[in-house]
Amino acid sequence: MQTKRAIFASRVLPYWLLAPQLAVTLVFFLWPAAQAVRQSFLREDAFGLKTSFVWLENYTRLFHDPNYLNSLKVTVVFAASVTLLSVALGLLFALAVDRMIASSRLYTTLLVWPYAVAPAVAGVLWWFMFNPTLGVIPYVLEGLGYDWNHLLSPTDAMILVVAASTWKQISYNFLFFVAGLQAIPRALGEAAAIDGAGPVKRFFSITFPLLSPTTFFLMVVNTVYAMFDTFPVIHATTEGNPAQSTNILVYKVYVDGFLGLNLGSSAAQSVVLMAIVIALTVIQFRYIERRVEY
Amino acid sequence: MAEVLLKDVRKTYGGDVEAVKGVSLDIADGEFLVLVGPSGCGKSTLLRMVAGLETITSGTVSIGGRVVNRLEPAERDIAMVFQNYALYPHMSVRQNLAYGLKNRGTPRDEIARRVKKAAGILDIASLLDRKPRQLSGGQRQRVAMGRAIVREPAAFLFDEPLSNLDAKLRVQMRAEIRRLQRALGTTSLYVTHDQLEAMTLADRIVVLNGGVIEQVGSPMEVYERPASLFVASFIGSPAMNLIPLASAGEGGAIKGFANGAAPAGLTPASVLGVRPEDMRLAGTEPQADGVRFAFAVTTVEAVGAESYVHGRLADGGADIAVRVPGYHRAEHGTELVALAPHDKLHFFAGEGGVRIPLS
Numbered sequence A: 001m002q003t004k005r006a007i008f009a010s011r012v013l014p015y016w017l018l019a020p021q022l023a024v025t026l027v028f029f030l031w032p033a034a035q036a037v038r039q040s041f042l043r044e045d046a047f048g049l050k051t052s053f054v055w056l057e058n059y060t061r062l063f064h065d066p067n068y069l070n071s072l073k074v075t076v077v078f079a080a081s082v083t084l085l086s087v088a089l090g091l092l093f094a095l096a097v098d099r100m101i102a103s104s105r106l107y108t109t110l111l112v113w114p115y116a117v118a119p120a121v122a123g124v125l126w127w128f129m130f131n132p133t134l135g136v137i138p139y140v141l142e143g144l145g146y147d148w149n150h151l152l153s154p155t156d157a158m159i160l161v162v163a164a165s166t167w168k169q170i171s172y173n174f175l176f177f178v179a180g181l182q183a184i185p186r187a188l189g190e191a192a193a194i195d196g197a198g199p200v201k202r203f204f205s206i207t208f209p210l211l212s213p214t215t216f217f218l219m220v221v222n223t224v225y226a227m228f229d230t231f232p233v234i235h236a237t238t239e240g241n242p243a244q245s246t247n248i249l250v251y252k253v254y255v256d257g258f259l260g261l262n263l264g265s266s267a268a269q270s271v272v273l274m275a276i277v278i279a280l281t282v283i284q285f286r287y288i289e290r291r292v293e294y
Numbered sequence B: 001m002a003e004v005l006l007k008d009v010r011k012t013y014g015g016d017v018e019a020v021k022g023v024s025l026d027i028a029d030g031e032f033l034v035l036v037g038p039s040g041c042g043k044s045t046l047l048r049m050v051a052g053l054e055t056i057t058s059g060t061v062s063i064g065g066r067v068v069n070r071l072e073p074a075e076r077d078i079a080m081v082f083q084n085y086a087l088y089p090h091m092s093v094r095q096n097l098a099y100g101l102k103n104r105g106t107p108r109d110e111i112a113r114r115v116k117k118a119a120g121i122l123d124i125a126s127l128l129d130r131k132p133r134q135l136s137g138g139q140r141q142r143v144a145m146g147r148a149i150v151r152e153p154a155a156f157l158f159d160e161p162l163s164n165l166d167a168k169l170r171v172q173m174r175a176e177i178r179r180l181q182r183a184l185g186t187t188s189l190y191v192t193h194d195q196l197e198a199m200t201l202a203d204r205i206v207v208l209n210g211g212v213i214e215q216v217g218s219p220m221e222v223y224e225r226p227a228s229l230f231v232a233s234f235i236g237s238p239a240m241n242l243i244p245l246a247s248a249g250e251g252g253a254i255k256g257f258a259n260g261a262a263p264a265g266l267t268p269a270s271v272l273g274v275r276p277e278d279m280r281l282a283g284t285e286p287q288a289d290g291v292r293f294a295f296a297v298t299t300v301e302a303v304g305a306e307s308y309v310h311g312r313l314a315d316g317g318a319d320i321a322v323r324v325p326g327y328h329r330a331e332h333g334t335e336l337v338a339l340a341p342h343d344k345l346h347f348f349a350g351e352g353g354v355r356i357p358l359s
Helices: A013-039 A057-062 A066-099 A104-116 A119-130 A136-143 A154-182 A186-194 A199-229 A231-236 A249-259 A263-292 B043-051 B093-103 B108-122 B137-150 B167-184 B195-201 B219-224 B229-234
Strands: A042-044 A051-053 B004-013 B017-027 B032-036 B058-063 B078-081 B155-159 B187-192 B204-209 B212-217 B241-244 B271-274 B291-302 B306-313 B319-325 B335-340 B346-348
Touching: A013 A042, A013 A263, A042 A263, A057 A263, A066 A104, A066 A154, A066 A199, A066 A249, A104 A154, A119 A136, A119 A154, A119 A231, A154 A199, A154 A231, A186 A199, A186 B078, A199 A231, A199 A249, A199 A263, A231 A249, A249 A263, B004 B043, B017 B043, B017 B058, B017 B212, B032 B043, B032 B195, B043 B058, B043 B078, B043 B155, B043 B187, B078 B137, B093 B108, B093 B137, B108 B137, B108 B167, B137 B167, B167 B195, B187 B195, B195 B219, B204 B219, B204 B229, B212 B219, B212 B229, B229 B241, B229 B271, B229 B346, B241 B319, B291 B319
Parallel strands: B032 B187, B032 B204, B078 B155, B155 B187
Antiparallel strands: A042 A051, B004 B017, B004 B058, B204 B212, B241 B271, B271 B346, B291 B306, B291 B335, B306 B319
């Protein structure tokens, strides 16, 4: 690909033009990240009076802590569920819109609404709907013979947070898939129809492969979303309970750091979390981008 | 191998916009029929109705003796070549060719045999493992053709397949399509807006305008005896000179007109047509036989082997063009006289533009 190359008369000017962006990145991203890394090597008492350098002790402790390992497992289940569900549902709705002839604009508008709802509000919304005493859904489930209680059942609690987090993210995925579908020339589907492929076959052999760049982009974005941005959802609903069953890594960072005041461990956890997300992103872009190319 | 019959086919969009207004056509087995017309004339819609990509509002389409109105595109036993090829970008050329066969459950060795054969015919055997994006425009076009011929369908449908190619390649592919269709003997329906493509490819041309057939005939028939004013103006390049008789009657710009050339039934609203290539400049010879057009030169277009002298009739009426062999130099405003033989004149009724036969 050819890139445009601007020529500046002054050698200093380009750096000045970049400076604001670099400053923002430095102050708001790199510096805090560096602080977290530094802090993860320290142990501090709860009042911040004494700080000692402990090398990797925070990390070794972390990986011997059954609570942390459990949180890791919970996060994997949670992030995988949220990503798969929200991508799949987003795609499903986008396909529906793509087939619609009338009123697809209205449908699109309505589907985008959840994205405008703050995560915490989304959490509260679902918490009410699933509330064992007040909620609509437990009422219906009870009629079907299922005793819903996310305050006691780890599975129910997980379903609740996954539902709330997925619901919010569907809009985003939906919009990308709608754009992706529109970018696929209609003639391809028509050619496939003439080539004897039914709607299902057409989807799997033509549409889905051609959407794969979009799909993989969304996989990355949604994984990162599930691991970081779902904090308010958890906070507003289960607070990691019952029995740590919804205590995902990012929530545990908060609990251990701000409630437990174990700043060293909390910092170590956020560094691990950062490493996980960076690794995931790199893997996805490295391996999957290559496969996606056509 | 099949004939394709269209009986009073109509297409209406949204209840009141009629795109195709009752078209009936018999396409014989093995015939190459070209639908030609300006954009928006309904030619693509008609083709897509035959393909099954548009519903048929009324009328019937039958392919090989089978009414296909309600059949899926896949069940109609047709293959289509699209304007922008519609190759599957994520599949290799081989997979592109095999896709239609695989969907129909053709045995693996049969697929391999047919793909090899088609690749051989189209000279794309060396490209089989490439992806479409690695191919040039002409190669993509061949692959699109290949995808149609591996299926060995009852009919080929072409939707302006050459319009994305550059001029030179277009001429080359045009000849190739013609050769291929002759060799395979498959009934073909070809849509284009390019009258030159229509003239060179077709066994028969169908000129469509506003969703209605203006004329059906062999290329030479359509060229020599255009059935309407529209066909006269659409077929032939540069276009036929069309001169309203009202503006040319008394002023004296057109002479020699009364010598038995004019058919009965002309009115002042009628239109006289004469092709630039049927005219010549009257030289020094005093009284050649034919109709004489006195005009003043506006521009001269030299295209190499010939030149077109454009001018305006002396009485200020219509513009005309005259073909002159070789290079012709003429100043703007020069007064010249063009000559056309009586039997090369065309007359069209003023209203409706229907051809008035020469008596």
